[in-house]
Amino acid sequence: MSAILHIVNQSPFSSTLLKQCMDRFNNDDGLxxxxxxxxxxMPKHPYAQNVCNIKRCYAIKNDLLARGISLDDISDxxxxxxxxxxxxxxxxxxxxxxxx
Amino acid sequence: xxxxxxxxxxxxxxxxxxxxxxxxxxxxQGHQLYRVFFYHDGAYQGSALPCPPQDETDHTARWxxxxxxxxxxxxxxxxxxLRRGILxxxxxxxxxxxxxxxxxxxxxxxxxxxxxxxxxxxxxxxFAR
Amino acid sequence: xMMAAEGNTRTMNAPKKLLFVLRQAPYGSTLAKDALDAIxxxxxxxxxxxIAFIDDGVFQLINNQQAELIDQKNIARILSAxxxxxxxxxxxxxxxxxxxxxxxxxxxxxxxxxxxKALRTLLSQQDHLLSF
Numbered sequence: 001m002s003a004i005l006h007i008v009n010q011s012p013f014s015s016t017l018l019k020q021c022m023d024r025f026n027n028d029d030g031l032x033x034x035x036x037x038x039x040x041x042m043p044k045h046p047y048a049q050n051v052c053n054i055k056r057c058y059a060i061k062n063d064l065l066a067r068g069i070s071l072d073d074i075s076d077x078x079x080x081x082x083x084x085x086x087x088x089x090x091x092x093x094x095x096x097x098x099x100x
Numbered sequence: 101x102x103x104x105x106x107x108x109x110x111x112x113x114x115x116x117x118x119x120x121x122x123x124x125x126x127x128x129q130g131h132q133l134y135r136v137f138f139y140h141d142g143a144y145q146g147s148a149l150p151c152p153p154q155d156e157t158d159h160t161a162r163w164x165x166x167x168x169x170x171x172x173x174x175x176x177x178x179x180x181x182l183r184r185g186i187l188x189x190x191x192x193x194x195x196x197x198x199x200x201x202x203x204x205x206x207x208x209x210x211x212x213x214x215x216x217x218x219x220x221x222x223x224x225x226x227f228a229r
Numbered sequence: 230x231m232m233a234a235e236g237n238t239r240t241m242n243a244p245k246k247l248l249f250v251l252r253q254a255p256y257g258s259t260l261a262k263d264a265l266d267a268i269x270x271x272x273x274x275x276x277x278x279x280i281a282f283i284d285d286g287v288f289q290l291i292n293n294q295q296a297e298l299i300d301q302k303n304i305a306r307i308l309s310a311x312x313x314x315x316x317x318x319x320x321x322x323x324x325x326x327x328x329x330x331x332x333x334x335x336x337x338x339x340x341x342x343x344x345x346k347a348l349r350t351l352l353s354q355q356d357h358l359l360s361f
Binding site: 084 | 101103114115118121122124125126129131223224225227228229
């Protein structure tokens with residue numbers, strides 16, 4: 001069964017998007033947080049524990065820094081990436097789905 | 101690997117910038133960008149008329165430059181474009197409009213181009229809202 | 230760069246499995262209708278086309294829509310015409326329906342209801358997911 005790379009771009013504080021994505025998440029899937037979705041990398045939203053449990057979770061570095069989120073303040077389980085790595089992930093995962 | 105991008109957001113959404121950053125990165129890595137298909141509010145990106153302040157990015161110009169360098173097919177969905185007032189000369193004549201505004205380097209074409217892009221591409225990435 | 234000859238070879242390959250994931254409620258934005266227009270365009274290309282209604286996308290399926298009252302085209306009526314275009318692989322998420330209190334008799338019959346796990350399997354079998 002193909003793993004899916006989920007791409008989420010809205011804040012979990014203002015939208016149920018991240019929750020809806022988590023509800024359909026399989027163990028082998030990946031999650032990329034970008035744009036306002038990087039607020040999902042913060043430690044205190046309702047689904048933070050779910051996010052921490054994801055083996056392959058990524059957040060776009062420039063989106064974090066642009067929003068003043070220190071890379072030290074996000075969960076250790078989240079890998080900070082740039083667009084080169086984003087491209088590589090879309091190659092590695094056979095399928096991607098954008099949640100918006 | 102062959103990529104196509106589907107863009108549904110207009111200039112006010114950050115996703116239109118994310119799409120460009122993604123396109124730039126994949127091309128820099130030597131992958132092919134088969135088509136960028138602008139649909140829904142993404143059609144607004146095909147207008148030649150936006151005048152951003154000098155200290156802000158000219159998004160249209162940026163896509164045009166990338167398309168020219170890498171010979172990318174930038175397609176504005178014709179149905180979405182017409183609804184939003186993004187016209188080329190032919191459509192302006194057809195609808196008897198006084199002006200047309202499709203930016204150079206973009207073409208107006210049908211939804212079939214989105215389908216064809218999925219057939220020809222290994223990866224389709226969507227950027228919206 | 231892909232040469233034209235190789236491009237032709239690609240179109241002669243087996244049909245691609247394309248799944249439209251529809252998550253938007255109808256009418257509040259034109260995105261739901263735009264997705265259906267894309268689906269109809271896809272039907273002309275002889276690909277293996279499926280549609281999955283999840284989250285608020287399930288609202289598109291509710292019977293007795295009177296879209297003319299808000300000057301819009303009736304989404305349910307468009308959906309009911311899909312079989313005429315040989316678009317028959319329609320799926321809806323059971324969990325999304327239950328979450329919204331939508332009974333099965335409130336939606337169209339020509340659709341397969343899938344539990345989330347089965348729906349996830351369906352997603353994983355595709356070549357491309359078109360996210361709407």
